[in-house]
Amino acid sequence: MTDATGGRAMMGTKFVNSAWGWTCTFLGGFVLLVVFLATRRVAVTARHLSRLVVGAAVWRGAGRAFLLIEDLTGSCFEPLPQGLLLRELPDRRSCLAAGHQWRGYTVSSHTFLLTFCCLLMAEEAAVFAKYLAHGLPAGAPLRLVFLLNVLLLGLWNFLLLCTVIYFHQYTHKVVGAAVGTFAWYLTYGSWYHQPWSPGIPGHGLFAHPHSSHKHN
Numbered sequence: 001m002t003d004a005t006g007g008r009a010m011m012g013t014k015f016v017n018s019a020w021g022w023t024c025t026f027l028g029g030f031v032l033l034v035v036f037l038a039t040r041r042v043a044v045t046a047r048h049l050s051r052l053v054v055g056a057a058v059w060r061g062a063g064r065a066f067l068l069i070e071d072l073t074g075s076c077f078e079p080l081p082q083g084l085l086l087r088e089l090p091d092r093r094s095c096l097a098a099g100h101q102w103r104g105y106t107v108s109s110h111t112f113l114l115t116f117c118c119l120l121m122a123e124e125a126a127v128f129a130k131y132l133a134h135g136l137p138a139g140a141p142l143r144l145v146f147l148l149n150v151l152l153l154g155l156w157n158f159l160l161l162c163t164v165i166y167f168h169q170y171t172h173k174v175v176g177a178a179v180g181t182f183a184w185y186l187t188y189g190s191w192y193h194q195p196w197s198p199g200i201p202g203h204g205l206f207a208h209p210h211s212s213h214k215h216n
C-alpha cells in the first residue's frame with residue numbers, strides 16, 4: 001500500500017468513526033423540524049429526539065462490548081516480523097504498555113455503525129412522505145435538511161460497501177452488520193412500538209382522517 005493510499009484509508013477510517021456525530025447532527029435537525037412543525041409542542045419534539053439519545057447509548061454500549069470481546073479472546077504478541085506469543089502478559093493494558101500487539105476477535109465496529117446508521121436514517125426519513133401528504137409546512141429549510149440526510153444516507157451506504165470490500169475480516173464484518181441490524185430491530189422494530197418508549201417515527205404527528213367527524 002502506497003503512502004497516498006494509506007493516507008486516504010486513514011482519513012476514511014477517521015470519517016467513519018465520526019459517523020454517529022454526523023448522523024445526529026443532520027438527522028437531529030430533520031426530526032426537530034418535522035416534529036415541531038407538525039405539532040408545535042416542545043414535549044412531543046423532545047420525545048422524538050430522544051430516539052437519537054437511545055441510538056447514542058446503543059453505539060457506546062456496542063463499542064464497549066466489542067472491546068470486551070477483543071480483551072477476552074485476545075493474546076499478546078511481539079510486533080512483526082517475530083510475532084511470538086507472550087504468555088507472561090495476559091491482559092491488553094500491560095501488553096500495549098510494553099509496546100507489543102494485542103490480537104483478539106475484533107467485531108467490525110465500522111460495519112456495525114454504518115449498518116445501524118443506515119437503517120436508523122431510513123426509518124426516520126420515511127416520515128417525510130406522510131408529512132407532505134398531510135399538507136404540513138415544508139419550506140426550503142426543511143426540504144434542504146431532508147436532502148442533506150438523503151445524501152448522507154447515500155454516503156454511509158457507499159462507505160459500508162467500501163468497508164465490506166476492503167477492510168476487516170469477513171466474519172468480523174458479518175457479525176458487525178448482524179449486531180447493527182439486531183440493534184435496529186430491538187429499537188425501531190420492537191421497543192418503539194410500546195407506549196413507554198420514545199415512539200416510532202411519526203407517532204402522534206398526524207391527525208387521523210376521520211378525527212374531525214368523530215363527534216358527528
